[in-house]
Amino acid sequence: DTAVSQTPKYLVTQMGNDKSIKCEQNLGHDTMYWYKQDSKKFLKIMFSYNNKELIINETVPNRFSPKSPDKAHLNLHINSLELGDSAVYFCASRKGTDTQYFGPGTRLTVL
Amino acid sequence: GESVGLHLPTLSVQEGDNSIINCAYSNSASDYFIWYKQESGKGPQFIIDIRSNMDKRQGQRVTVLLNKTVKHLSLQIAATQPGDSAVYFCAESRGYGNKLVFGAGTILRVKS
Secondary structure, three states: OOOOEEEEEEEEEEEOEEEEEEEOOOOOOOOOEEEOOOOOOEEEEEEEEOEEEEEEEOOOOOOEEEEEEEEEEEEEEEOOOOHOOOOEEEEEEOOOOOOOOOOOEEEEEOO | OOOOOOOOEEEEOOOOOOOEEEEEOOOOOOOEEEEEEOOOOOOEEEEEEEEEEOOOOOOOOOOEEOOOOOOEEEEEEEEHHHOOEEEEEEEEEOOOEEEOOOOOOOEEEEEO
């Protein structure tokens, strides 16, 4: 299937832990994004990479570090997790000036 | 359901009726607008888009209208079906990297 995929779908962890979320797209897109959706369904961009280069970095705590090993992957590593990090994290990708296509989301719960 | 506790605007329509979901955007420099549908437990799904040089675009059962004068966007869904029940988001695109800025979302409930 051609798609944007994320792993894991659910992630439950304790405060203070470090965790990673992975994203892969096989659509041949050159730009990838991470968005955060809070409990009120508000979606906000966090990061964007174009051809492995960081092009958007919103005001996100530096505990969050994106990593793009190649054009098809954009991973999100989070250090020292806090309660407020609980949210659904979406990866998206885009080719050129086309629209963005979203992955299924990763629901992160910090206890 | 998942919408319990959410304080988003809600539109309830009867199956078969037309639905109109409205959105106000903030940046007059935005030049690309998209409507997304998000079903429970899923990611936002692209419905239709429009560029700022147009004021109307039609898809299958959906129409997007853009009024740049008042910075308003609407999504019209014809003959609404139960499968259309979801949260609908408008998004505007601005700046390098085509960063999407999302609106707050509207819950659409279709009654059979």
